[in-house]
Amino acid sequence: MTRATARFRRTASALLAMTLAGVSLAAGLAVAPAAQADAVRDKEHWLAGSGITKAWEVSKGAGVKVAVIDSGVDAGHPDLKGVVTGGYDASGAGKPNGQKTLGIKPEHGTLVATMLAGRGHQPAKSSASPSPSPSTAGPDGMVGVAPEAEILSVSTWLGSENPAGKSDQDQIPEAVRWAVDNGARVINISLGSTTPQWPQSWDAAFLYAEQKDVVIVAAAGNRIGGNLQVGAPATIPGVLTVAGLDRKGVASVDSSSQGISIGVAAPAEKLLGGLPGGGYAEWAGTSGAAPIVAGVAALIRSKWPEMSAKQVINRIVSTAKDAGPSGKDPLYGFGVLNAEAALKASVTEAAVNPLGSISDWIRVHRRGNLATPAPLPTSDVASAVPTLPDPTVPAAKAPSQRDSAIGGAVVIGSAVLFLAIIAAAAFQLRRAARDPRMGREDPDTGVFDSVDSGGKRS
Structure with missing residues (x-):
């Protein structure tokens, strides 16, 4: 565990x-x-x-x-x-x-x-009387x-x-x-x-x-x-x-x-x-x-x-x-x-x-996934025989090839978009490093301080 x-x-x-x-x-x-x-x-x-x-x-x-x-x-x-x-x-x-x-x-x-x-x-x-x-x-x-x-x-x-x-x-x-x-x-x-x-x-x-x-x-x-x-x-x-x-x-x-x-x-x-x-x-x-x-x-x-x-x-x-x-x-x-x-x-x-x-x-x-069923009572305790030994969940229908193709296209498109976001973020970071007007990170707090057009902290 x-x-x-x-x-x-x-x-x-x-x-x-x-x-x-x-x-x-x-x-x-x-x-x-x-x-x-x-x-x-x-x-x-x-x-x-x-x-x-x-x-x-x-x-x-x-x-x-x-x-x-x-x-x-x-x-x-x-x-x-x-x-x-x-x-x-x-x-x-x-x-x-x-x-x-x-x-x-x-x-x-x-x-x-x-x-x-x-x-x-x-x-x-009346305790002597029948219950x-x-x-x-x-x-x-x-x-x-x-x-x-x-x-x-x-x-x-x-x-x-x-x-x-x-x-x-x-x-x-x-x-x-x-x-x-x-x-x-x-x-x-x-x-x-x-x-x-x-x-x-x-x-x-x-x-x-x-x-x-x-x-x-x-x-x-x-x-x-x-x-x-x-x-x-x-x-x-x-x-x-x-x-x-x-x-x-x-x-x-x-x-x-x-x-x-x-x-x-x-x-x-x-x-x-x-x-x-x-x-x-x-x-x-x-x-x-x-x-x-x-x-x-x-x-x-x-x-x-x-x-x-x-x-x-x-x-x-x-x-x-x-x-x-x-x-x-x-x-x-x-x-x-x-x-x-x-x-x-x-x-x-x-x-x-x-x-x-x-x-x-x-x-x-749970997407049809069950945890391991709880153990049944111990053998020394009388238990009725269950008619359903284990719970069952109706299986979901398998995706069609069309669904798979759409899913693949979504994954590829998501990957391209992710790379574009990373590239844009890298560009902005390089620009910030060169230009003080973009802000400066405090080494102690890790927070960016904004600066005015004159280069002074606001």
Whole structure:
């Protein structure tokens, strides 16, 4: 590895780590007491406000696996009993099942998971009673957007130096590929970077997810965390990027960033989520807006199991309530999430993903060249057999002889022009050396001082 390559890897890793802390934006992680139904459920304002309770009349996410690529999920939280059905550790520093909470914000993954698929729990006095089914969630605790969906916890170490030594560039593609191979129909990524670029090592994994028809939902990032503009992976074409709203339904000043890749906006302030160990916390940020949208994607995939990923995304963005400037804009994307409409409205089928295609992007910007695909999970972790062993990019058509001839003429013409420019520059330098009026170079600074017609410096 060259020093330049190593420096790039360190820089990319630091950028991602910085923004994980920014995306979570926990408001002091105000731990809530052991609450009764009205103390927790009443704080889940997004359930009614975003039309989710109405969408439950159609679907609650049964049969859909959603991968949470994050800091690990505590499956022992009372509201996640029976929810986490699998997992994997992509960091090398956690448990094989992905349920050890890691990194600088170990609570992050559990906050996300409870918002996405929490099922609540029965009060302690009824602990001897059978656990409630997802459709009759307990009266206490968090109920997620898709309370009948399953969670796959894929743990990563982000936000500080990984003791196992695996970088973000290695962990993210490995996490995405594992999630796809193990049945995830939706992937939630509530993390991001401060740069729109992503390492080429990510290309193959995100292309693999696209080719396997998986919906990827990502957080746009937060201004207060340093993300004035959307950063990767939320800039990857085809990813459903989620911006944040304040309690008035307006683009959040602190808890959102802006960018052309934003697809939809969802609540991002005064959120509530579960903490490892069984508690709750109030928090804010697009980290929490993303699982709201990912949950709606799970509701849709449960209702229409054969619906393609691009149609799921199209259904979400085309039913969103327009906000800001008319049409798609860099603050709200296509508009504000409307879960009821996404599940009930008649939507015209889209020919393509309205948020683009990573396949097309690779063909144009990488010239069809992919980085070495991320390694598949180790043999000791059960993995579904992929139907597409390696991502493929449609080959560009070979240039015709006419194209080659034109290209050769351009090269020759460019070479002649270059030589002419060099000759003219040499002439001007010789002239300057003979004529003091043309200027004189300072030996210390290397800057040319202008001189007036009398030969004096101006």
